[in-house]
Amino acid sequence: MTNEAVVVPEAPPEPARSLRSRWPQALAIVLVVALPFLVDSLNLRRYGSLIVLSLGVLGVVVATGYTGLISLGHGVFVGLGAMTMGALLDWWNLPFILAVVGTFLVTTGVGWLIGLPTLRVRGIYLALLTLGLALLFPPLVKKWPEASGGVSGRAIEKTLDAPAWLGEQHTITWRYYFCLIVCFVMFWMTRNVVSGRTGRAMQAVRDNEPAAASFGVDLPRAKAGAFGYSAGLAGVAGALQAVLFPFVSHDQYTVFLSFRLYAAAVMGGVAAIAGALWGVVALVLVPAVNDAFKLLDNDVFVFGVGLIVLTFVSPDGIAGLVHRIRASGRIGEFWRNFRSRYAG
Secondary structure, three states, X not given: OOOOOOOOOOOOOOOOOOOHHHHHHHHHHHHHHHHHHOOOHHHHHHHHHHHHOHHHHHHHHHHHHHOOOOOOOHHHHHHHHHHHHHHHHHOOOOOHHHHHHHHHHHHHHHHHHHHHHHHOOOOHHHHHHHHHHHHHHHXXXXXXXXXXXXXXXXXXXXXXXXXXXXXXXXXXXXXXXXXXXXXXXXXXXXXXXXXXXXXXXXXXXXXOHHHHHHOOOOHHHHHHHHHHHHHHHHHHHHHHHHHHOOEXXXXXXXXXXXXXXXXXXXXXXXXXXXHHHHHHHHHHHHHHHXXXXXXXXXXXXXXXXXXHHHHHHOOOHHHHHHHHHHHHOHHHHHHHHHHHHHOO
């Protein structure tokens, strides 16, 4: 018998994703970039506010999907971010980009402080804790009229005007692209966070806390840090909404906003960054479907029906459904049949 070592062949590398397989992402990017040329200024504000809300949904994905911290109160950080943005612009007279950075730091710090109780509570108890914060936030900030404007709200006085070469009539377009660039940067930064060492620590905490601790993961740092970062993402969403609509009021950030963010994350796919994007697609399409079919005055009905149906069809959300379709190869088979039939 020889003593030769057995060489185990390496697994073949996964094939790189072709440009054809990325057509949904490319189409989405083209649509959001071209949106100012497709709709009027009023609808641009409306759809823009939903697009920037993707950062709030992304915050829920980071907290719940990647770390296992169930949060039903991320609407609080959206509201806190909008009011912080207004204060930094009007009281401190900061440039818009510095105000966005300051809002991210403030809301991250507040989220970290709120995340400290996650060291003692988890699961349904953490959900109830964040739900209580969502219920308390509107009446509390109403008592602080300097920031929230009290009963009637307050307008943000500092303006983000379009440059002279673009013209004042394109100010809304200028604000929209400013918000879009910030969203791209935050998604890119979050992708790097969750795909690195920090992200692996967060997922270890989600899967098994005792095992994560035994492998050297600092549980307090991982859990409070993840919750703080997710709050910072939601805070930037509020800051950008204040850029598109320079007005803040306590009644914009009720507990329903927190439910909406969580439902959008579940519909999109709470375990993947792409789920935040698909969740915003749902937020955009639901009002469109409701308006097209004249179902109800409120789009909550359509959103609720979609959430129930998706729970049975694809429990891991739209992102999981798309992944399974791609893995089955049905899209490629359909494309090959289409080309052979119509393209010769």
